[in-house]
Amino acid sequence: xxxxxxxxxxxxxxxxxxxxxxxxxxxxxxxxxxxxxxxxxxxxxxxxxxxxxxxxxxxxxxxxxxxxxxxxxxxxxxxxxxxxxxxxxxxxxxxxxxxxxxxxxxxxxxxxxxxxxxxxxxxxxxxxxxxxxxxxxxxxxxxxxxxxxxxxxxxxxxxxxxxxxxxx
Numbered sequence: 001x002x003x004x005x006x007x008x009x010x011x012x013x014x015x016x017x018x019x020x021x022x023x024x025x026x027x028x029x030x031x032x033x034x035x036x037x038x039x040x041x042x043x044x045x046x047x048x049x050x051x052x053x054x055x056x057x058x059x060x061x062x063x064x065x066x067x068x069x070x071x072x073x074x075x076x077x078x079x080x081x082x083x084x085x086x087x088x089x090x091x092x093x094x095x096x097x098x099x100x101x102x103x104x105x106x107x108x109x110x111x112x113x114x115x116x117x118x119x120x121x122x123x124x125x126x127x128x129x130x131x132x133x134x135x136x137x138x139x140x141x142x143x144x145x146x147x148x149x150x151x152x153x154x155x156x157x158x159x160x161x162x163x164x165x166x167x168x
Contacts, residue, residue: 033148034059035123041142043077052077071097079106084115094120101131123148
């Protein structure tokens, strides 16, 4: 297995700093939810562009008023299957994530690398993915849909109402 780290480009650094700035100055936050759904990506960077499909699940929560998340997923294309997990943060409409991936290739040995994602969405959206590993840099543009499932009780989510069913 090969792992090669590549420095981020100036544009990538600027994008990450911009998203962090927006995160710190806005009240639009991600919700406490679990989400899962399919994704379709157009991968380029190899000799021939390939289409891939996959499924991703994510869990969002707050840590001291800061939205954080963890995801897990897989991506399948001709001759390759990728398993990944990422730490992520974002506001309702934009975010970033990064984490390790393991790619199983049909002809070669497995590749361990680092994957980053940048997205615009709410529960359906677009993302730009970059994978660094095996001495190469793979890029993909994708579309996904995720079904949200609220985590916790109504009172934990701030949806208090005036009904009290316990009359004691």
